[in-house]
Amino acid sequence: MSQYPALTSGRRPVGVVSFAQYDNVRREDARNEVEMLMPVVTEVFGNIGITKDDVGFICSGSTDYLIGGPFSFVAALDAVGVWPPRAESHVEMDGAWALYEAWVLLQEGEIDAALVYCFGRSSMGDLSEIMAVQLDPYYLAPLWPDPTSLAALQAQALIDAGKATEADFAAVASRSRRSALDNPKAQVAYDRSAEELLAEDYEVAPLRRHALPPLTDGCAAVVLAAGDKAYEWCERPAFITGIDHRIETHSVGARDLTVSPSTRTAGEKAGVGTKKVDVAELHAPYAHQELILAEALGLGDGVSVNPSGGALAANPMMSAGLIRIGESARRIWSGQADRAVAHATSGPCLQQNLVCVLEGV
Amino acid sequence: MADEVIYRSDHVLEYPFVRSVGPVIGAFLTGLRDGRVVGTRGSGGRVIVPPTEYDPETGEETSGVVEVGPEGTVTSWSWVPRPRPKHPLQTPFAWVLVRFDGADTSFLHVLPAAGPDEVSTGMRVRPEFAPEDERVGHVKDISHFVATGGAS
Numbered sequence: 001m002s003q004y005p006a007l008t009s010g011r012r013p014v015g016v017v018s019f020a021q022y023d024n025v026r027r028e029d030a031r032n033e034v035e036m037l038m039p040v041v042t043e044v045f046g047n048i049g050i051t052k053d054d055v056g057f058i059c060s061g062s063t064d065y066l067i068g069g070p071f072s073f074v075a076a077l078d079a080v081g082v083w084p085p086r087a088e089s090h091v092e093m094d095g096a097w098a099l100y101e102a103w104v105l106l107q108e109g110e111i112d113a114a115l116v117y118c119f120g121r122s123s124m125g126d127l128s129e130i131m132a133v134q135l136d137p138y139y140l141a142p143l144w145p146d147p148t149s150l151a152a153l154q155a156q157a158l159i160d161a162g163k164a165t166e167a168d169f170a171a172v173a174s175r176s177r178r179s180a181l182d183n184p185k186a187q188v189a190y191d192r193s194a195e196e197l198l199a200e201d202y203e204v205a206p207l208r209r210h211a212l213p214p215l216t217d218g219c220a221a222v223v224l225a226a227g228d229k230a231y232e233w234c235e236r237p238a239f240i241t242g243i244d245h246r247i248e249t250h251s252v253g254a255r256d257l258t259v260s261p262s263t264r265t266a267g268e269k270a271g272v273g274t275k276k277v278d279v280a281e282l283h284a285p286y287a288h289q290e291l292i293l294a295e296a297l298g299l300g301d302g303v304s305v306n307p308s309g310g311a312l313a314a315n316p317m318m319s320a321g322l323i324r325i326g327e328s329a330r331r332i333w334s335g336q337a338d339r340a341v342a343h344a345t346s347g348p349c350l351q352q353n354l355v356c357v358l359e360g361v
Numbered sequence: 362m363a364d365e366v367i368y369r370s371d372h373v374l375e376y377p378f379v380r381s382v383g384p385v386i387g388a389f390l391t392g393l394r395d396g397r398v399v400g401t402r403g404s405g406g407r408v409i410v411p412p413t414e415y416d417p418e419t420g421e422e423t424s425g426v427v428e429v430g431p432e433g434t435v436t437s438w439s440w441v442p443r444p445r446p447k448h449p450l451q452t453p454f455a456w457v458l459v460r461f462d463g464a465d466t467s468f469l470h471v472l473p474a475a476g477p478d479e480v481s482t483g484m485r486v487r488p489e490f491a492p493e494d495e496r497v498g499h500v501k502d503i504s505h506f507v508a509t510g511g512a513s
Contacts, residue, residue: 029367068372129447138386139411140469142500144447149456152439153469160437160482204456205440205477249417253458253467254409257437 002231005359008242008271014106015230015237016358018223019326020044024187024314027123028217033062033072037079037119037219044115044221048233052080055223056111058088059102061095061118062318065130076119087111094118095220095322096283096344096354102224103240112229119219120317127215127317135348136250147348148212151286152204154257154349159206161258164291166206170194172287173210173312180309187314188214211287218316220323238329238340242270242357252349263296263343266355270341272297278337279304281324283344285311292350293343303341307331321345325356332360385414388426393502396490398430400464410464411500417466430461432487432509433468440477450505455480457506472506485509 004013020043022028022036045051052058058080062073073090082088091097095118102114128146135141158164171194180189197210223233230237246262246269248255267273280303284290294305306312308327311320321344328340339359346352382390385401389412392399400410401423408427409417416423436458444451449471457480458467470488474480488503496502 029365068374128445132447138382138390139500143449143469143471144445145456145469146445149439149441153437153456153458156439156482157437202440202442205442207439251411251413251417251466253411253436253469254417 002228003361005239005241005361008274008357009240009244009269010103010107012107012109012226013230013239014103014224014226015234015239016222016325016329017225017230017234017237018044018047019221019329020047021185021220021319021323021326022218022316024185024216024218024316026187026215026217028121033067033076033119033121033219034079036217037076037117040219040221041079041115041117044223048223050223050233052115055113055115056087057102057105057114058082058086059098059114059116060090061093061098061322062090062120063092065133066120066122066124066317068125080115094318094320094344094346095222096325096356097245097321099222099224099322099325100243100245100354103243106224106226112227113223113225115221115223116322117219117221118319118322120319121217122215122317123217139251147285148204148207150252150348151289152207153252155206155211155286155288157257158288158291163258164288166208167194167198168291169207169211169287170197172290173197176287176306176309176312179307180313183308183313185314186309187216189309189313207286213285213311213315216314216316218314218319220316220319220326222322222326234333236333236335236360238332238358238360240356241359242272243355244269245352245354247352250347250351255349257349258292260292260296260350260353263293263350263353263355266353267297270355270357272341272355272357275339277303277339277341279307279328279331279340281308281310281328281340281342282306283311283321283324285315285320285345287312289350297341297343297355299341321354325358328358332358383414385412385423388412390498390500393490393500394496394498396493397428398461398488400427400429400461401425402427407465408463409466410461411468427463429463430488432485433459433461433464435480435482435484435486436460436467437482438472438480440480449501457486459486459506470503470506472508479508
């Protein structure tokens with residue numbers, strides 16, 4: 001008789017049973033999105049010895065704004081091959097949200113397994129301009145505030161509130177890039193002290209270069225399996241015991257940027273605080289955002305935060321959130337962790353947040 | 362090799378539609394054209410500037426037109442030493458979140474200055490409007506913000 005953890009969200013135990021990601025790179029010139037995805041999809045199935053015929057649903061996350069053409073996700077399906085026709089969906093979001101949709105469908109019980117994948121090439125255009133297009137079209141977008149400029153407003157608000165200093169941002173970056181030395185998929189990894197990092201110039205003050213995420217081309221994939229199927233494909237599945245997504249207003253001037261109430265609520269709904277957390281993989285593209293997220297989730301000193309290096313090590317658009325779930329699951333499969341919190345964000349200054357709690361038995 | 366352009370294709374992304382901005386955003390943009398700043402009233406009487414048709418926290422419908430400012434207080438800022446091509450100013454400037462006098466939320470715009478030492482949270486500012494015959498009912502009818510010399 002298989003053992004399953006108690007569930008905070010849903011009724012059917014669904015586990016992450018396989019994960020693969022592309023070698024995160026600054027610029028992938030030679031391969032298009034389909035060519036990048038094919039080896040990743042092959043690997044995510046090959047890890048557990050299955051094929052596309054073993055999954056009942058495929059869900060992807062990407063955005064047409066990166067490639068500059070409509071319906072680019074349809075072409076990406078060629079990386080999987082969908083003949084005979086099968087159930088498929090897409091979200092214009094990070095792959096973490098595609099995983100959420102697949103999890104909801106698995107709850108209904110008609111299918112037992114799903115493939116989730118996501119992709120994005122930041123190098124196709126000017127990411128700072130592309131990201132400005134997601135903002136309010138009347139009040140914000142005409143001014144073209146780039147993500148770093150907006151994140152810097154948030155960092156300054158933290159400093160003004162006495163909640164953090166520039167040295168704290170540097171300490172997050174130093175620790176993250178040092179952890180990334182052990183991550184073969186990391187794009188930016190180094191062993192440099194916080195003091196050394198504080199000598200860098202400002203990109204947009206108060207953020208220096210080290211506090212910014214790299215520009216990354218990449219993609220990632222996960223296989224979800226429910227109930228006994230999870231144990232069939234994985235010795236120790238990383239079961240999703242809680243998952244929740246909350247959104248704040250898009251108006252950055254109407255929010256207290258020093259806190260993340262949406263993360264707090266999502267964390268509570270996903271049951272983060274009900275038991276000890278071993279590992280947290282937080283999607284904090286800017287160094288100071290890790291501090292806000294850790295506070296919102298109530299993570300104590302005993303939690304290993306971003307052992308992969310997080311989004312500061314590699315920040316592939318549309319995949320960095322799903323990669324947090326994959327990195328968390330890996331640590332449960334290996335027995336390094338029993339319980340992990342994975343987080344994904346979207347929108348300016350942590351506007352939207354998804355929290356996913358994973359547990360092994 | 363890596364620096365060579367392997368494939369290049371020019372795409373023009375267009376939004377070829379004209380749409381009304383409605384009574385709330387429209388009131389704000391029309392106000393700017395006339396050199397005034399207006400907001401609206403949200404839940405609990407909070408004055409929301411720039412105005413939205415719903416309260417950003419509760420989602421309840423907002424109501425009325427409330428004149429605010431034109432002076433205000435900087436609630437946060439960031440300093441851009443190297444402006445990007447599409448930024449509103451092409452010399453070093455600060456992004457400022459400004460809470461207009463009488464408002465409960467903040468408005469994002471730009472403030473040119475000689476250096477970051479001239480900018481601080483809490484500083485008093487006012488909008489500098491574009492010349493009257495150039496204003497069209499757009500957020501850039503405010504050219505930029507300037508310091509008034511005070512602090513709150």
